[in-house]
Amino acid sequence: MGTRFKHVSPASTAVALLTLAATLTSTGSAQAAATRVRSGSSSDVSRASWQGPAFTMNGDGKIIPGSMSAAIDAIRGGTGSLDVVVLAGSAPTSGSTTPECDAAMALPGVNSCTTWTLTATADGSNSQVNSDIRNAEFVYFAGGDQCRYAAWKGSALEASVESVVAKGGGSGGGSAGHHINSPVVYDACKGSVTSAEALANPYDSYITFTTGMFDWANYSGVINDSHFTTRDRMGRTMAFVARAIKDGRTSGGKAWGVGVEEGTRCSSTRTEQPPSTERRPSWSWATTSRSRHHPASPQPSPTTRSGAWAPDRPTTSRTAPPAAITTAASQTESPAPTCTPALPRAPAHLPAARPPWPKPKRTTRAPPPTTPPPSPTPPHSRAA
Structure with missing residues (x-):
């Protein structure tokens, strides 16, 4: 078993994905094959410092260009360029094999x-995977099954992703990738x-x-929690919060x-306070929501990592929150996050999903x- 490597140039992405031969590099007999596809430059950026951290977490798996651009700009300080790594627990079932990188490279x-x-827990120890992560400035966890990510x-x-944030980079993800970025993970x-x-x-x-x-x-x-309104998840999120407090999984x-709805995001960037106050780093957490009263930014194109799913009950109506809510907090404080449930809206498309790992079949319960x-x-x- 080994690791397959491919490099894809920007000018010939489609052809390269079909024609590049795989080179196998042994990473241990106990480890399953891990697939690597690189787009853009073959060399990583070398720079002394970065201006993050920055985070973006989305209600479904696809990258949202606006919030991803904001995170990238915050990390690079508006100048130069950076490298992105996408981590996925399974391959898309149709379409591009790299939908997140397709969006990021644009x-x-x-x-x-x-x-x-x-595709295996042991892949978390893959030396090439960890080298790529540590040399990157942003790590994006794709949609799919957060149980795979929790196994790492x-x-x-895990240490490699944390090192990216520590050096001023960022982390994020969508759907399952949104789940794994919280300290208590369902x-x-x-x-x-x-x-x-x-x-x-x-x-x-x-x-x-x-x-x-x-x-x-x-x-x-x-x-x-993800797919918040479309999949009617207010109730279960309340149960998760109650369990976290009752079981002592959080402090105080x-x-x-x-809860983040499909097509919306919860994001954070590092900012500086005005000169009139003590200058110390702070972070702003913000969320976007959609309604006819609050026009949305252009929708990103569909990707194959969003789940093919039909609501199992009618979507409920909720009072419209402001289009964006932002609150800043000092680095030493831990306030209540300002991300709020987004407005309900019908899914614009139902593309194919990444296949989840096998799980026990749900039995009928009275x-x-x-x-x-x-x-x-x-x-x-998808399990998200």
């Missing part, structure tokens, strides 16, 4: 983008739970957590749920006596 300030598709807790890969390793099931029993066997992986500055005590008896029978399990293949 943005200003990106020198290269490398997609690693890692305590690995060299990992879905036993299956995906619905709001009805979580509210009926917050200790449902499908509610499992991973803690102690990534804990970014001013984001403590948070549990992320406090926890926050950050509903509680006081509640109506639950709707059938939605036919989607």
Whole structure:
């Protein structure tokens, strides 16, 4: 077993993906094949310092150009270029093999983008993977199955991602990649739970957590959730928060749920306070939301890493929040995140999904006596 390497030049991406031969490099017999595809420059950027950290977390798997550009600009300080690494737990089922890098390479300030598709827990110790991560300035976790990412807790890969943020780079992701970037991760390793099931029993066997992986500055005590309105996840996010407090997974008896809708993002950039105050780094967390009253930025093109899914119940209506809410906090403080649920909207497309790892088949469970029978399990293949 080994690692497959491909380099793709910007001018001939489509042809190169079809014609480049794979070169196998042994990384140990116990490790499954890890696939590497690089776009852009073959050389990494070398620079003494960076201006991050910056984060962007999306409600579904695709990169949102506006927030990704903001993160890139913040990290590079508006000058020069940087390198991006995309980590994925499975290959797309159709379309481009590198949809996130396709989107990233279209943005200003990106020198290269490398997609690693890692299919085994042992891949977290792959030396080439970790070298690429440490040489990058932004790591993006693709959509798919956050249980795969949680399996890298305590690995060299986790330390490599943390080193990127520590040097002034950034981290982020969409859907499953959004989940893994919170300090308390709903990992879905036993299956995906619905709001009805979580509210009926917050200790449902499908509610499992991973803690102690990534804990970014001013984001403590948070549990992320994705596809928030489209998949009616307010109820289960409330159950996650209650469990986190009850089980002592957060400190001070406090926890926050950050639910992000498809097509919207929760992002953070490092800023400087005005000269009239003590100059110390701070971070601003912001979210975008959509409605007819608050025009949205242009939608990014569909990618194949967003889940093919149909809502299992009608989407509820909610009062429209402001189009963007931003709050700054000092580096030493840990305030409640300002990311809020986005407005409901019908999904614009239902592209194919990354296949999840095999999980126990959901069995039929009788509903509680006081509640109506639950709707059938939605036919989607992602666990996020």
